[in-house]
Amino acid sequence: MSPLSHAAANIDQAKIKEIVNTAIAPIQKQFNIPGMAVAVSIDGKNYFYNYGIASKESKQAVSQNTLFEIGSISKTFTATLASTAQINGQLSFSDSVSQHLPFLHGSAFDKVSLLNLATHTAGGLPLQVPDEIKNNDQLMSYFKNWQAEYATGTYRVYSNPSIGMLGLITAKSMNTSFEDAIEKKLFPELGMTNSYINVPTEQMKNYAQGYNKKDAPVRVNLGVLASEAYGVKSSSADMLKFVNANMQIGKIDDKVQQALINTHCGYFTSTAITQDLIWEQYTYPVELNTLLLGNSDTMAYQANIANEITPALAPQSMAWINKTGSTNGFAAYVAFIPAKKMGIVILANKNYPIPERVTAAYQILSQLDQQAESKK
Numbered sequence: 001m002s003p004l005s006h007a008a009a010n011i012d013q014a015k016i017k018e019i020v021n022t023a024i025a026p027i028q029k030q031f032n033i034p035g036m037a038v039a040v041s042i043d044g045k046n047y048f049y050n051y052g053i054a055s056k057e058s059k060q061a062v063s064q065n066t067l068f069e070i071g072s073i074s075k076t077f078t079a080t081l082a083s084t085a086q087i088n089g090q091l092s093f094s095d096s097v098s099q100h101l102p103f104l105h106g107s108a109f110d111k112v113s114l115l116n117l118a119t120h121t122a123g124g125l126p127l128q129v130p131d132e133i134k135n136n137d138q139l140m141s142y143f144k145n146w147q148a149e150y151a152t153g154t155y156r157v158y159s160n161p162s163i164g165m166l167g168l169i170t171a172k173s174m175n176t177s178f179e180d181a182i183e184k185k186l187f188p189e190l191g192m193t194n195s196y197i198n199v200p201t202e203q204m205k206n207y208a209q210g211y212n213k214k215d216a217p218v219r220v221n222l223g224v225l226a227s228e229a230y231g232v233k234s235s236s237a238d239m240l241k242f243v244n245a246n247m248q249i250g251k252i253d254d255k256v257q258q259a260l261i262n263t264h265c266g267y268f269t270s271t272a273i274t275q276d277l278i279w280e281q282y283t284y285p286v287e288l289n290t291l292l293l294g295n296s297d298t299m300a301y302q303a304n305i306a307n308e309i310t311p312a313l314a315p316q317s318m319a320w321i322n323k324t325g326s327t328n329g330f331a332a333y334v335a336f337i338p339a340k341k342m343g344i345v346i347l348a349n350k351n352y353p354i355p356e357r358v359t360a361a362y363q364i365l366s367q368l369d370q371q372a373e374s375k376k
Contacts, residue, residue, distance in 0.1 A: 010375035011368060013047070016040065019367045020049045023360040024346070028052060031352040034211060035062035037236035039345040041336070042368060044249045046240055054349065055209040056217075064237040065194055067207040068347040069220050070332040071325030072160075073239075074232035076263070078167040079118055079278040081174075081186055083259035090173035093118065093277075100169040103140050108148045116152055117166040118277045119267050121306050123148030125159040129224050139224050149303075156270040156306040158299065160229035163278060167228025178227050189256045191241050195234040197227045207233060208349040210329020215350075218329035230327060236345050243336050243343035246321070264321060264338075266313030268306040271299060274313060275306070281319045284337050288362050295324055295358050324358075326351050333357035340369055 020038055028036055028051050035052035048064040060066075085091045091100065097109035097117065104110075108123065116122045125146070133139050143165070150157075171178035176185075179197045187195050199207050212218045222231055234242075244250050246260050266274040266281060272294035273280040280294055298304070317339035325332040331351045335358075336343030344361050 011042065011371045015371060016042070016047055016368065017049065019364055019371075020047075023363045024049070024051060027352065027356050027360055028348075031350060031356070032215065033348050033350040033352060035066070035208060035349045037062050037064060037066055037068065037345075037347045039064065039236035039240040039243075040364065040368070041240055041244050041247070041249065041341070041343040042372075043341045044244070046237075046244075048236060048240075050236075054206075056211075057209065060205075062208070062349075065206055065235045066347075067194070067196070067199060067203065067233045067235055068332065068349060069210060069230075069325075069327045069330035070232050070234050070239065070347070071230045071327045071330060073323050073325035073332050073334055074228075074230050075163045075278045076242075076323055077182055077186060077232060078163050078170070078228050079263050080256075080259055081181055082114065082118060082166050082170040083262045083277060084186070084256060085170050085173050086262075087255050087259055088174075091170065097165065097169065100172060101140070101143075104143055107144050108146055109143060111152050112148075113152075114166055114169065115267060117162045117169075119275045119306075120156045120158050120162055121153045121268060121275075122157075122159070122162050123150045123152045124155065124157050124303065125162045127159055127301065129161050129164070133224050135224065153268075153308055154306060155303045156268060156275060156299075157303045158301070161225060164225025164228040168225070182227075182232070186256070189253050190245055191250070191252065192234065192238040195232060195238045197222075197231045197233070199233055206235075208330075210327065211350045212328050213351065220327045220329070230325065236347055239334060239345040239347070240343070243334055243345060247336055247338050247341055247343060249341065261315050264315035264319070266309050266316070268308055270304045270306045273299070274309070276321070279321050279323055281316065281321045283316070284318045284320045284339070286320045288359060291320065291322070291358050291362055292355055295322070295354050322358075322361075324354050326354070331357060333361055335361045335365065337365065337369075340365075340372075342368060
C-alpha cells in the first residue's frame with residue numbers, strides 16, 4: 001500500500017457508495033440524464049457505480065462496460081501517444097510543425113513547436129476545424145494560410161486543430177494511421193480492451209445512446225481531426241485503468257509508463273491552471289473555486305495569457321490533475337491525485353454543465369481523502 005494513503009482499507013464500501021450517491025444522484029435528476037457511470041480508484045482498489053439506462057429505446061442498464069463518448073478527454077491519449085513517440089526517438093516536442101509536415105515550410109508553423117500544439121499555445125488556432133474543411137488536403141491548405149494572432153507561447157487558446165495536428169504528426173512519425181496507433185497499440189498496452197475510435201459492429205450493443213439538451217438522440221460525427229481531438233469511446237472500467245496507469249498503479253510497459261508520467265510535466269501557467277501535455281493540473285490541496293475557474297468557459301473559449309515555466313515543472317505527486325470532455329450528447333470528467341492514489345471517472349450520456357461535473361468529483365475525492373486521513 002502507498003505510505004501516503006491506506007484509504008481503501010480505512011473506508012468501508014457503504015461509506016464510499018454513500019459519498020458517490022450523494023454527489024451524483026441530484027445531478028442525474030436535475031439534468032434529466034438517462035445514464036451515468038462513475039468509477040473511483042482508491043489506493044489501487046476500484047469501485048463502480050452505475051445509474052440509469054444506456055438508451056431510452058432499449059432500456060439497457062448502464063454498466064462499467066457501457067461505452068460513452070469521452071469527447072476532449074480523447075486528447076490525453078493523443079498526448080500520451082506523442083509522448084511515447086518522443087521516447088522512441090520518432091519525434092521531439094521541440095521540433096517545429098513544418099519539420100514533420102514539409103508542405104507547411106514557409107508558413108507560420110515554422111515557429112510553432114509540437115509542444116505548442118500539446119499546450120494550446122500555438123498562437124491562436126481556432127476551437128474547431130472550420131466547417132468547410134472536409135479532407136486532409138483542404139486542412140493542409142488551411143494551415144498553410146493560417147496566421148498566428150499571438151506570438152507563439154504567449155497565449156493559451158484551447159483548440160481541437162492544435163491537438164489534432166499533433167496526432168496527425170505523431171501517427172506519421174510512427175508510420176501508421178492515428179486510429180491504428182491508438183486502437184491497436186496504445187489501448188492494448190494500457191490494458192484497455194473496451195475502448196475505440198471506431199466502435200466495431202459487435203460492440204454497438206454496448207454503445208450508449210447520447211442525448212442533447214432537448215433530449216433528442218445524438219451521436220458524434222467524426223469530421224476532420226475528430227479522431228485525434230474528441231473521437232474516443234470508452235467505458236468507466238477502461239477509463240479507470242487509464243487513470244490508474246497515470247497514477248502508476250498496476251504494471252504496464254515501461255516506455256508507456258514513462259510516456260504517461262511525462263505528460264504530467266508543467267510547461268505553462270494560465271489563469272488558475274498549470275498546463276501539462278493536455279492535462280491541466282493544480283497544486284493539491286486545491287479550492288473548489290480554483291478548479292471551477294480552471295475548467296470555466298473563459299478557459300475553453302477565450303485567449304488567456306500563458307506564462308512559460310522554465311525549466312519545465314517536473315511531474316508533481318501532490319497535484320489535482322484533470323480533463324473535461326463533451327460532445328453534443330455526452331459529458332465526461334476525469335481527475336486524479338497521484339500522491340493520494342485517488343482518482344475518479346464520471347461519464348454521462350447527456351451533455352450537462354462542466355461546473356456540476358467538477359463539483360461532484362471534488363466533493364467525492366475530498367470526502368474520501370478526509371475519511372482516509374481521519375482513520376489513519
